[in-house]
Amino acid sequence: MRDYPYKIGSEQVTVRVVENAEDLAAFEEWATRAMSAGAVGVDCETTGLEMYAGDTLRTVQFGDAYTGWVLPVEKSPRLAAVAAEYVRRIPLMVGHNIGFDLRFIDRHLGVSLEDTWPRSRDTYIYSHLIDPLEVKDGGIGHSLEALTRKYVDAKTADEVKGSITGLAKEYKTTKDKVWSIVDIDHPGYNLYAGMDPILAVRLFQKLEPKVPSVSAHLVPYEHLVAMICSLIDRNGFLLDQEYSQGLSDKLRADEEYAAAHAMLWFGVESVNSTDDVASGLMDLGFRIPGRTATGKYKVDKALLDSLVVDDPEIGSPAHLAAAVQEAKRASKWRSSWVDKFLNGTDAEGRIHPYTNPLRARTARMSITGIPAQTLPSGDWIVRRCFIADPGQTIVSVDYKAQELRVLAALSGDPTMRAAFAEDADLHQLTADAAGVDRKVGKMANFLQVYGGGAAKLADNAGVPFPVAKRVIQAFAAKYPGVAELSKSTQAEAKRNGRIVTATGRVIPVDPDRAYAGLNYKIQSASRDVTARGLINLHNAGFTPYMRLVVHDEVVASLPIEHAEYGSREIARHMRMDLRGVDIDTDPEIYGMSWGHGYIKD
DNA sequence: TCGTGACGCACC
DNA sequence: AAACGGTGCGTCACGA
Structure with missing residues (x-):
């Protein structure tokens, strides 16, 4: 046995590394006692983040508040078997981001x-329910280090974090790479590994009582949602390798052709460099009107779009803009998406998303691995990479105008409720109230959800400011309940510095941006509508067919012969009543690929 | 060479 | 009176 003593404040703790049969017996004796005494911390060190595509376990750790045990499972199947046995037997396991x-x-x-x-x-879940703010929003964030600093011991936090930086330095590599190459017997590595379950247990003890009482019921609920998301992630989404490879090749060719144009005609070396493109344009005598926050030339999509014409004159700014646009598109599509897919498959050719079910301040989810929330929706070719399992077809079910229906429910506004009850066209309703086009009415509706004002509406809709102002006023007059909710939510935010959502989530609001409170209420309640829909689907046995959850939409792969019925069932299980408002759903059968739902004619 | 901020851009 | 919410991720440019 190798023992590493450590002090958390004035308390002596020990990390014990199992080396032989005798040590293993001591571990089992400890584990048997610990698991009957309370929660046991569990953590793993791995070679990397890709559990489905190449990375594997190096150590498994267990611990209570005073002792952390490191089982270097990489060394022997026997150790792995014992680790598995205790993972099966421990009645209550705690960990930070334990889903990983x-x-x-x-x-x-x-x-x-x-x-x-x-x-x-999962201590992450408790942390998020106590204070969802990230570091960039002025919170302490949810890292084990920051939580340890705040709730356990500052010196421990510093040293544990420092140990990884030191380790990376020692191995002359980066923090992400050190995990796979560090010697499994390295004392610093073992100490770091063994401290983790100790800290998780201590955090659990501190955090559990701090969950606001209005949010207490969310603890089991969030754990269930997290489980379902991890099951969906495990399913993975089948990749059409041949199509994807062909697309990658084509995008590469497109990019090279367009980039060569930019280089040869305009001397633009890198189309992704706004500086380069700006000088290319200025060399042609074009004056760039916009500046960024830091005073640089603003060269964005809006500017390039404004330059592009149907049949550009060779050597003109329009010609350069078109070449830059095309090169950027092809490069982004290939490097951000298609090549990522090709490099991320498991042995069966599936890609596994990694869903964080509880991400944003509002609890909105985020998905990495398959960046499902950001794939182009105006074009089908990227989504086409993902296909149904053999004999199956892709279906999608989304909530119809989810956030606006939630707004109708939260505000109780009679006009808006009636509109949804009759399946009326809410965008047209708003437009008529203000005497503008449906397009402007739609923008006004969305802007209301986001907390935007007249200036933004004028900007987005391309109408004069006074018109935009009139539309905003007409909105308030048409839906007085929404105006009232907006007012009371701002008052709540200013008074308390936070708002409480329909499902009992406490969300801090920046006092200078009290208007954002309404959006938080809408976005957060909408997320919980989707999450409850997920629970319903899980209880109905649909989890094995699920592929992705994207805000207000669920994507699944269903046997072809049952797709019609199955998609209607999914829609039925997701649909729900919120304060008398029908949060309705819409099933759609796509075809053999995810892209088949996006093919326009 | 690495880490980070600025910027731009994809989505709901 | 006026206020655009949220996410991830790529590249570039720069400073330690």
């Missing part, structure tokens, strides 16, 4: 997510 570890354990230790999640508690 459970995914690894599911894939590489053979203990399923279905088995582990119901016995697991």
